[in-house]
Amino acid sequence: MTPSGPPTAPDFAATLADVADVEGWxxxxxxxxxxxxxxxxxxGGRIVEIGSFRGRSTVVLGRAAAPGVELVAIDPHAGNDRGPQEIEGFVDEAAQDHEVFNANLEAAGVRDRVTHVRAFSDAAHAQVPDPIDLLYIDGAHRYGPARADIRDWGARVTEGGTLLIHDSFSSIGVTLAILRELFLGGHWRYVGRSESMTEYRRERLGPKARVANAVHQALELPWxxxxxxxxxLITVRLGRLTRLLGHDPSTWPY
Structure with missing residues (x-):
């Protein structure tokens, strides 16, 4: 990453180039x-990110947000849930993730505008005031934690606010949490997705809108x-067969 800090006028293309070498998904x-x-x-609004890892998404949010917007990044940097098939925590990885995260924010020129809450998301509520205008969830992908993040943090998003969820319709745990909390709910309208990142808008939905919203999400289930x-196929070492599904076997679907 170039250590020159952000451009005077934040630029998406330049930011993409700056985070190209930052590890993440x-x-x-x-x-x-x-x-x-x-x-x-x-x-004067507030962005909350759950799951920052080494700061790739945090830099994008920090570069894009207006100067008066608060950005809170919640990540325990405990060495666990760092990526696909990683659950257990490791002390060395935790310390390294925390150090690299801060270095990447510093190099991107956004360190001073990010409030890092180093805690698990379920223990971080008291450290983040209401309301939340944009909530980005990319924390633990197991069903229980994913559901709690969507339910408990999602309830704090202001009317008209945005919810972005990574690994939707890709991770089993995250998808089951979405089905439980959002599929038939009356508070979140499904906007769409970019690969596995879904976008929801906080709105009150009537009966007909709820049915249409459920159908819109159900159309993603074949994907x-x-x-x-x-x-x-990748897990059982038959990744080459994923080419038949239009997938690059060297990558994990996200």
Whole structure:
């Protein structure tokens, strides 16, 4: 990453180039969703990110948000849930993630505008005031933690606010949490997705709108089944067969 700090006028293309070497799981299209969501937050608003890892998405949010917008990054940097198939915590990885995270923010020129809450998301509520205008969830992908993040943090998003969820219709735990909390709910309208990053808007939905919203999300389930099959094939060392599904076998679907 170039240590020259952000451009005078934040630029999406330049930011993409600056985070290209930052480890993480974020496509260009997903970065665009984060960028546009952060740009839409009004001055004095608040962005909350759950799951920062080494700061790739945090830099995009920090570069895009207006100077008067607060950006809170919640990540325990405990060495666990760092990526695909990683659950257990490791002390060395935790310390390294924390150090690299701060270095990447510093190099991007956004360190001073990010409030890092080094805690698990379920223990961080008291450290983050209401309301939240943009909530980005990319924390633990197991069903229980993912559901709690969507339910408890989502309830704190202001009317008209935005919810972005990574690994939707890709991770089994995250998808089950979405089905439980958002599929038939009356408070979140499904906007769409960029690969596995979904976008929801906080709105009150009547009965007909709720049915239409459920159908819109149900149309993503075949894509979810495809991603699960790809992960199974990669896990059992048959990744080359994923080419038949239009997937690059050297990458994990996200």
């Amino acid at each position: 974020m496509t260009d299209g997903q970065a665009r969703l984060l960028w546009d969501g952060a740009r839409a937050v009004p001055d 979810f089944a495809r991603n699960v099959l790809i992960k199974v």
